[in-house]
Amino acid sequence: MGPLLIGIYVFVLAMFIGFEIITKIPPTLHTPLMSGANAVSGVTVVGALVAAQTSDTEISSLLGFVAIITATVNVVGGFLVTDRMLAMFSKKKKK
Numbered sequence: 001m002g003p004l005l006i007g008i009y010v011f012v013l014a015m016f017i018g019f020e021i022i023t024k025i026p027p028t029l030h031t032p033l034m035s036g037a038n039a040v041s042g043v044t045v046v047g048a049l050v051a052a053q054t055s056d057t058e059i060s061s062l063l064g065f066v067a068i069i070t071a072t073v074n075v076v077g078g079f080l081v082t083d084r085m086l087a088m089f090s091k092k093k094k095k
Contacts, residue, residue, distance in 0.1 A: 038078040044071040 025033060048071055052064025 038075055038082065041071055041075045041078060045075060 045068060048064055048067035052061055052068060
């Protein structure tokens with residue numbers, strides 16, 4: 001078994017496990033879990049920065065840059081969604 005086949009195997013298993021976990025989460029837990037996912041995405045940004053910096057080839061630098069951009073969009077979007085959801089829960093209804 002080569003490293004590519006092992007990587008594909010781990011990726012497919014992670015997809016199935018992630019799908020099963022996400023579909024079993026009740027709606028009341030989405031906001032706290034979104035905040036946790038934002039923290040994980042922040043770690044992804046740091047990893048992408050390291051990958052882009054230490055790469056030897058131009059394509060690796062480009063892929064690292066794309067990873068930085070997409071992870072940053074994920075973090076910012078996640079915080080905006082979390083903030084909006086928390087604002088919905090904290091608003092008091094005015095009559």
